[in-house]
Amino acid sequence: MPELVGESIACIRGERQVFDGLTFRLTSGEALVLVGRNGAGKSSLLRILAGLLPPAAGRLCWDGNDIRPDLDSHRARVRFVGHADAVKPALSALENLHTWAVLWGGRHGAEARAREALSRFAIDRLAELPGRWLSAGQRRRLALARLLLAPAPLWLLDEPRTALDVDAAALLDAAVERHRTEGGMVVMALHEGARPPGARTLDVGAARLEAC
Amino acid sequence: MLSAATTLVRRDIRLALRQGMDSLMAVVFFILACVLFPLGVGPEPQTLARIASGIICVAALLAALLSLERLFQADYEDGSLEQMALSALPLPAIVLAKVAAHWLTTGLPLIIAAPVLAVMLQLDGHAFAALVAALALATPSLSLIGAVGAALVLGARRGGVLLALLILPLYIPLLIFAVAAIDAAAFGLPVQPHLLLLGGIAAAALVLAPWTAAAALRQALA
Numbered sequence: 001m002p003e004l005v006g007e008s009i010a011c012i013r014g015e016r017q018v019f020d021g022l023t024f025r026l027t028s029g030e031a032l033v034l035v036g037r038n039g040a041g042k043s044s045l046l047r048i049l050a051g052l053l054p055p056a057a058g059r060l061c062w063d064g065n066d067i068r069p070d071l072d073s074h075r076a077r078v079r080f081v082g083h084a085d086a087v088k089p090a091l092s093a094l095e096n097l098h099t100w101a102v103l104w105g106g107r108h109g110a111e112a113r114a115r116e117a118l119s120r121f122a123i124d125r126l127a128e129l130p131g132r133w134l135s136a137g138q139r140r141r142l143a144l145a146r147l148l149l150a151p152a153p154l155w156l157l158d159e160p161r162t163a164l165d166v167d168a169a170a171l172l173d174a175a176v177e178r179h180r181t182e183g184g185m186v187v188m189a190l191h192e193g194a195r196p197p198g199a200r201t202l203d204v205g206a207a208r209l210e211a212c
Numbered sequence: 213m214l215s216a217a218t219t220l221v222r223r224d225i226r227l228a229l230r231q232g233m234d235s236l237m238a239v240v241f242f243i244l245a246c247v248l249f250p251l252g253v254g255p256e257p258q259t260l261a262r263i264a265s266g267i268i269c270v271a272a273l274l275a276a277l278l279s280l281e282r283l284f285q286a287d288y289e290d291g292s293l294e295q296m297a298l299s300a301l302p303l304p305a306i307v308l309a310k311v312a313a314h315w316l317t318t319g320l321p322l323i324i325a326a327p328v329l330a331v332m333l334q335l336d337g338h339a340f341a342a343l344v345a346a347l348a349l350a351t352p353s354l355s356l357i358g359a360v361g362a363a364l365v366l367g368a369r370r371g372g373v374l375l376a377l378l379i380l381p382l383y384i385p386l387l388i389f390a391v392a393a394i395d396a397a398a399f400g401l402p403v404q405p406h407l408l409l410l411g412g413i414a415a416a417a418l419v420l421a422p423w424t425a426a427a428a429l430r431q432a433l434a
Contacts, residue, residue, distance in 0.1 A: 051298075080295070090226075107219070
């Protein structure tokens, strides 16, 4: 059973200590919600978990092994949805997803996977529409659809409900639930809205782990 | 891994063709810069023939530089670059794919346009093959070395100016050997040593630049 463990993780941005001594453990099927004031370091922690930002102190282990010696392998097991949607205005919704489908899951069946992901977020009718004509909410749905293109055990979501309507938020919740049922893990930064059932909460500013 | 890299190349070419401006701007700049010289130095064929190789090479170098700032910038700003960094494709391979697309959309059109401009600039007919060969060897190096600069200035204010200051000194050997190859052909001297040197620079850039640019991109993404 995969396990992600953070031990005494610290983050420094510029000259500023953002957080220090963050410790948590996440196993298969679990969800962790990051909360905290603006600037507490939720996005930085997600980038550390993705292997994009090295922690100033502490270590991050996957299945008991420090991720640092083989960061490329760790990054390949992550799906990350950050603040930016990574949608190209000149490419259609399908073309946007197709690139990532090939990049993460190979060429075989890439278009079918991209169409399935569009369908799961109810934007399949927009498949041929250029990214520049999509609304902010539709672009966010497209960004979230990337999660479904190829299996990856760890989903990292930074304010995933930004710009989503109620229906899209429900589709996201369903996707998260299904991912957890299939043994995946989810870490998401949230300011407001319902939290996934059984999720634990990590207050990044206070470095305090609570049961939810 | 190869299919992922070719998908990235195709995506970047498609984006370049649909957005158009960056690649088109480089070629139009190249043509305009070459056309300006006869107006400035006069139309005497002997004068133009003597400086044609230098004009074409300097204009090609500046045209390539013009489009380099956007090599990673758009993907960095819209979050695509961090998504690429989270794929199984190593970052140096991603850099190489983006450089290949840049060369195909910028370097290759310059090579195609160069002989036409050479005719206008009265370049000796014997030097045309050397001109194409020199540009074919030099333009990939322009893209590869430029990629390192583009990655280093990512997120910096006035990145375009900084990029020019960083990269232009590194382009000097390319300029010297490309001009020397074309002039050697025009004077009936051996061209091969100059082309071999250009090939050597291209080979070294091919090995070193993707790793160096990838390291700079990691810094920018952190």
